[in-house]
Amino acid sequence: MDAAEEARLVRAARAGDTTAFGRLVDANQPAVRAFLRRFVGSYADADDLAQEAFARTWEVLDRFDGTSRLRTFICGVAFQYWRRARRADSRRMARDDAYAQLEDQETAGDARMAQKLALRRAMDELPDDQRAALALCLGQDFTHAEAAEILKLPLGTVKSHVTRGRARLQAALGVPAGAEQ
Amino acid sequence: MSERDDDLLMADLLGEAPTTPDPGFRFDVLSRASIRARRRAALNKALNQVAFFSAVGLVFPVLGMLGVTWENAQPVLLAVGLLAFGVAVASVSILGPRAVLARSRAILTRA
Numbered sequence: 001m002d003a004a005e006e007a008r009l010v011r012a013a014r015a016g017d018t019t020a021f022g023r024l025v026d027a028n029q030p031a032v033r034a035f036l037r038r039f040v041g042s043y044a045d046a047d048d049l050a051q052e053a054f055a056r057t058w059e060v061l062d063r064f065d066g067t068s069r070l071r072t073f074i075c076g077v078a079f080q081y082w083r084r085a086r087r088a089d090s091r092r093m094a095r096d097d098a099y100a101q102l103e104d105q106e107t108a109g110d111a112r113m114a115q116k117l118a119l120r121r122a123m124d125e126l127p128d129d130q131r132a133a134l135a136l137c138l139g140q141d142f143t144h145a146e147a148a149e150i151l152k153l154p155l156g157t158v159k160s161h162v163t164r165g166r167a168r169l170q171a172a173l174g175v176p177a178g179a180e181q
Numbered sequence: 182m183s184e185r186d187d188d189l190l191m192a193d194l195l196g197e198a199p200t201t202p203d204p205g206f207r208f209d210v211l212s213r214a215s216i217r218a219r220r221r222a223a224l225n226k227a228l229n230q231v232a233f234f235s236a237v238g239l240v241f242p243v244l245g246m247l248g249v250t251w252e253n254a255q256p257v258l259l260a261v262g263l264l265a266f267g268v269a270v271a272s273v274s275i276l277g278p279r280a281v282l283a284r285s286r287a288i289l290t291r292a
Contacts, residue, residue, distance in 0.1 A: 018211060025210050026202035033206075037196030046196070051206070055213035059221075116194050123195060139192035140185070169191050 001027040006070055014061050021061075025054055028071040031141045035075055039135035040082070041120055049085070053078035068149055072142070075150045079132060086128075115173060122172035126165055129153060133161035134169070 001009075006027070012020035032053065036046035057064075057074050064073045123131055129151055136147040137158075148158045199206075244254060 021214075022207050022211060025207045026204075029202060029206055030198050030200070034192075034196060034198030037198075038192060041196075043196070047206070051209050051213050054210040055217055058210075058214040059217065112194070119191060119194050135195070138188045138195070139198060140189065141198070166188070166191075170187070173191070 003069070007066060010061065010064065010066065010070060013058070021058055024070060028074055029054070031071045032074050032078060034139055034141055035135050036078055036082075038123075038138065039132055041124065049078055049082060052081055056081070068146065072146045072149055075136070075142070076152075079150055083128075118172045119169055122169050126168060129157075130161040130165045133158045134165040137162045138166070 006024070009020040009024050013024060029050065033047060033050045036050050037043055040046040040049060053074055056077050057070075060077070064070065123134070126134070132151055133147050133153070136142040136150060137144060142150070144155060144158050144162065147153075147162075148155045151158065153161075
């Protein structure tokens with residue numbers, strides 16, 4: 001969806017057009033859900049958070065100034081939601097338990113699963129901002145500038161988070177840093 | 182493997198992006214938005230009711246403090262009561278569950 005079409009749909013959604021908002025949800029859900037899946041870890045929790053973020057976006061669509069893409073705004077809403085929900089921390093504990101169970105079931109031949117678990121563990125050990133920056137930028141879904149806007153961090157900090165975080169994840173996968181270039 | 186490929190592989194291992202728009206997801210979002218709107222409307226209604234009945238409850242002690250007795254306030258209270266009754270009848274007629282004037286309101290809204 002191009003920026004002009006998005007702006008037109010945003011105007012219609014602000015006027016109360018739920019069909020237009022539905023189209024915006026369809027267009028933006030892959031990027032938002034991918035970010036949250038990579039960031040949160042659990043698909044169910046990520047999708048739950050994504051739905052809350054979209055529903056909240058419907059309420060605060062008037063605050064979207066249109067200087068960036070809508071998906072940036074929605075990811076910002078989702079990140080703020082996650083920060084507030086993190087205080088309870090119960091979901092994270094439940095997820096850790098699920099990983100522990102997965103680890104028990106892991107077989108030596110399932111290399112992809114082992115990689116996934118190693119990456120997930122490495123990701124969970126990263127500081128929150130660094131993890132969020134990586135989740136946004138790794139899949140090439142968001143630029144560094146967009147990530148900086150979502151996380152409300154300086155651009156240089158985001159670039160540094162991504163570089164350092166990538167090195168940690170590569171180490172978890174057994175790839176020497178810089179070896180792939 | 183290039184850095185870009187490496188990043189995409191790691192991103193894929195951490196969590197796959199949904200490839201096609203999911204109508205179920207859209208339905209859930211709209212449903213949540215509707216629930217949140219209803220909840221907000223109910224909260225506003227409750228706050229308005231609390232404010233209204235608190236104000237009504239405060240009228241009598243305040244009048245008592247100002248030295249207004251039942252006898253000298255009677256005409257004013259009668260007029261206020263009649264006005265409130267008129268407002269209630271009008272509200273029920275226009276907005277009530279089986280609104281007498283609902284058809285007229287719909288026509289006016291459409292126009």
